[in-house]
Amino acid sequence: MATRGNGKPLALVALLVLVSGIPQPSNGADNNWWQHAIIYQVYPRSFKDSNADGVGDLNGITSKLEHIKELGATGLWLSPIYASPQVDFGYDVSNFTDIDPIYGDFADFDRLVDKAHRLGLKLLLDLVPNHSSDRHEWFQKSVNRIKPYDEYYVWRDGRIGPKGERLPPSNWLSVFGGPAWTWSDSRKQYYYHQFVPAQPDLNYRSPLLRREMERVMEFWLGRGVDGFRIDAIIHLFEDERLRDEPRSFRPGVLADEYEYLEHPYTKDQNETYGVVADWRALMDRHGPGKYAIVEGSSMRYYDVGVDPFNFMFTTKLNNDSRPADYVSEIRGWLDNMPRGRTANWVTGNHDTSRAGSRLGYNSNRSDQLSMLVAVLPGLMVIYNGDEIGMLDRAMSYKETVDPAGCRAGPQRYHIKSRDPARTPYQWDATTNAGFSTSSKTWLPVHENYKTLNLAAQRSPSSPATTHYKLFRRLSMLRKISPQLSSGQVEVSASLDGRALGVVRRLAHRRPIALIVNFAGVDLHLDLRTWMHLPDTMSLYAVSVKSGLKLGAMVDLKRNFTLPAAATVIFI
Numbered sequence: 001m002a003t004r005g006n007g008k009p010l011a012l013v014a015l016l017v018l019v020s021g022i023p024q025p026s027n028g029a030d031n032n033w034w035q036h037a038i039i040y041q042v043y044p045r046s047f048k049d050s051n052a053d054g055v056g057d058l059n060g061i062t063s064k065l066e067h068i069k070e071l072g073a074t075g076l077w078l079s080p081i082y083a084s085p086q087v088d089f090g091y092d093v094s095n096f097t098d099i100d101p102i103y104g105d106f107a108d109f110d111r112l113v114d115k116a117h118r119l120g121l122k123l124l125l126d127l128v129p130n131h132s133s134d135r136h137e138w139f140q141k142s143v144n145r146i147k148p149y150d151e152y153y154v155w156r157d158g159r160i161g162p163k164g165e166r167l168p169p170s171n172w173l174s175v176f177g178g179p180a181w182t183w184s185d186s187r188k189q190y191y192y193h194q195f196v197p198a199q200p201d202l203n204y205r206s207p208l209l210r211r212e213m214e215r216v217m218e219f220w221l222g223r224g225v226d227g228f229r230i231d232a233i234i235h236l237f238e239d240e241r242l243r244d245e246p247r248s249f250r251p252g253v254l255a256d257e258y259e260y261l262e263h264p265y266t267k268d269q270n271e272t273y274g275v276v277a278d279w280r281a282l283m284d285r286h287g288p289g290k291y292a293i294v295e296g297s298s299m300r301y302y303d304v305g306v307d308p309f310n311f312m313f314t315t316k317l318n319n320d321s322r323p324a325d326y327v328s329e330i331r332g333w334l335d336n337m338p339r340g341r342t343a344n345w346v347t348g349n350h351d352t353s354r355a356g357s358r359l360g361y362n363s364n365r366s367d368q369l370s371m372l373v374a375v376l377p378g379l380m381v382i383y384n385g386d387e388i389g390m391l392d393r394a395m396s397y398k399e400t401v402d403p404a405g406c407r408a409g410p411q412r413y414h415i416k417s418r419d420p421a422r423t424p425y426q427w428d429a430t431t432n433a434g435f436s437t438s439s440k441t442w443l444p445v446h447e448n449y450k451t452l453n454l455a456a457q458r459s460p461s462s463p464a465t466t467h468y469k470l471f472r473r474l475s476m477l478r479k480i481s482p483q484l485s486s487g488q489v490e491v492s493a494s495l496d497g498r499a500l501g502v503v504r505r506l507a508h509r510r511p512i513a514l515i516v517n518f519a520g521v522d523l524h525l526d527l528r529t530w531m532h533l534p535d536t537m538s539l540y541a542v543s544v545k546s547g548l549k550l551g552a553m554v555d556l557k558r559n560f561t562l563p564a565a566a567t568v569i570f571i
């Protein structure tokens, strides 16, 4: 019995070493490159500062592409680098075909694209089609009713209140709080903004505006990008009749908070899908291998040729969720998506608390999501810093710069602010964690950088399992295991409901199995009965604080003890 289990994992370890030395297929060789990919989100302001002004930039990113490559990522997605007054840190674009000088210039951009492609990395840009900055020339002209720009934004007359006072056209609320309509004294009309007033919504009922945005996409495809991550797509259209939205009656929500209302008239309107289908056709005209993933979760996006972002791990599941909740969410996605299309799993981003902080247990669960997602089929999307287990950094109100936090005020900013997950990347133990040599960085560096940094975790003298070394093992396993790309997926909870299990099985292959302990105590699990595993398996990956020994052979005829909050992968 034991010999059956013993030989193969060793052979696999040997293979791992071998495969890591083989160069990647060159760019463009694989037109469906995203199907089993790892996409690494770079938040440019916080990745690497090359010119000591305290803000990350393109040359900084270019200098660190090897890191992304070595991690085993297939490509990267850059949060916005376009010209912007930076009110929403780049998500307020004042010229969609220009680069903000704070990040660099076109020569820098071209060098980044070129080096990424030479390394075999794909590059996706963040397209922000729903709104522009109020300083965009289109908006300036629209305010002054200059044709054809007059119709580029969503302008409406107000309503007249009972005492003859002027009221906004509808009760719609901004995502960042407060009314979604702002009065323009120059134009004598209200304009609509789903986000802050400095981010007026573009009017997709204007064919001319639609054409402008297509030109933007053509511009960047022409400069060599491999596709787009498309921002805030669910907000593209609003109900033409401006119907008021109903109350949500959610407890503890203030009347000016977005969550105060349901959003049947300002989200996922039907016309969105037609526009997205046009964008798909445009990308296809630029040749094969162009990918788009949109910030919306409806399965209908698959039907128009793009992938909807799967935010279940950042929005639907939290530290109170049980294994059974994970099972139903994961199954729900896999069973509802169209056959033959690619699932995707987002473990974090610049809008949500970091995985290591969000999941609780004092960061003992930092690795849980990347380990889980690594064994699921499809595309893995990770946020820069999560591969080294970076944690949220609490900010004072004075330190807060995120408009979502500032608008919430000193009492509630900590609920809304997205700053804690946006601090500079922790490269090493030198000044500012090696991010910048400036005396001041745009957001403070987390104080834990002296011990929590990439250099320490890569070092041959560091323990065999650090977050970074673990992540590399995960990406390697994904590359070499046919079970993970094409095997069948079994997701289940243990009998006592306290552990989550995923098994990937393929004929003539040993299964790959992941187990997550959701409890704060050790669990003693009969894995053969629960997951139908072989008698002996090897611990291929263990979460950093588990205390378990990597590579150990485990006799599963006996109960396996999984330490509190630990995650393991058996092969």
Ligand SMILES: *[C@@H]1O[C@H](CO)[C@@H](O)[C@H](O)[C@H]1NC(C)=O
Pocket: 095, 096, 097, 098, 137, 138
């Ligand atoms: C936007 O930037 C481009 C540079 O790519 C420039 O040619 C164009 O004039 C700018 N447009 C506006 C409206 O400023």
Ligand SMILES: *[C@@H]1O[C@H](CO)[C@@H](O)[C@H](O)[C@H]1NC(C)=O
Pocket: 270
């Ligand atoms: C939107 O489209 C769906 C599917 O085509 C349809 O069932 C629904 O009635 C449409 N809704 C509206 C408001 O047009």
Ligand SMILES: *[C@@H]1O[C@H](CO)[C@@H](O)[C@H](O)[C@H]1NC(C)=O
Pocket: 319, 320, 358, 359, 360, 361, 362
């Ligand atoms: C779970 O998250 C909530 C809200 O962030 C936090 O208050 C709580 O302490 C967390 N629980 C654990 C076990 O860390």
Ligand SMILES: *[C@@H]1O[C@H](CO)[C@@H](O)[C@H](O)[C@H]1NC(C)=O
Pocket: 361, 362, 364, 520, 545, 546, 547, 564, 565
């Ligand atoms: C986290 O793990 C360590 C062992 O590495 C353990 O001592 C500690 O009690 C754990 N903390 C929690 C909150 O589970």
Ligand SMILES: CC(=O)N[C@H]1CO[C@H](CO)[C@@H](O)[C@@H]1O
Pocket: 088, 091, 092, 128, 195, 231, 232, 295, 349, 350, 351
């Ligand atoms: C996850 C994500 O990209 N969120 C962005 C959605 O769009 C708004 C407005 O553009 C940004 O503020 C978020 O950061």
Ligand SMILES: [Ca+2]
Pocket: 049, 050, 051, 052, 053, 054, 055, 056, 057, 102
């Ligand atoms: Ca800089």
Ligand SMILES: [Ca+2]
Pocket: 130, 194, 201, 202, 235, 236, 237, 238
């Ligand atoms: Ca809109």
